Amino acid sequence: DIQLTQSPSFLSASVGDRVTISCRASQVISRSLAWYQLEPGKAPKLLIYAASTLQSGVPSRFGGSGSGTEFTLTISSLQPEDFATYYCQQLKNYPLTFGGGTKVEIK
């Protein structure tokens, strides 16, 4: 199975901050990666797929980059509604594994 390691697992930030979350794959997955946002009591929300393609309706402050084994999710200016947990997921091989998650909290 492909392992995904996210870092950090927790970060504290303020509204307006630029936030970067990393996801490292245990083997090359080209650009077969998605990012999701998970808020308590809500279903996960797809933010980005194919490493950098913004899902329809997702604000442009979210951005994804990377290929191979190293990927990044960036939130250019953190908004109050962005405080949530973020997961990466590899879409290269079954099982479609997830990273361990990054919880973004208010500083």
Added chain:
Amino acid sequence: QVQLVQSGAEVKKPGASVTISCKASGYTFTSYSIYWVRQAPGQGLEWMGIINPSGGTTSYAQKFQGRVTLTRDTSTTTVYMELSSLRSEDTALYYCARAIGLAADYWGQGTLVTVSS
């Protein structure tokens, strides 16, 4: 609009089985695979398996092989997930999700399964 509506919460005893349904609407059912993801309390997301509603082909995570079965009913546009030999560690929120290029663009509301004696 695309919707995935799951069945309600379940409470089961260890060793029992549970079946959760996921009714799809608002799109062509056989054009998109559906997969299942769970989240145990305080834990991350865990992928369980996927079904192609067109031919019914499935793939399961090794961890759940032999315990999970995905089926579909094209007449009612519903996918079912059966998990057997339940144990306390299976207590979790279970989601179905529609796969577009294997990314999950629409999700069900989640079904809480509690396994307790």
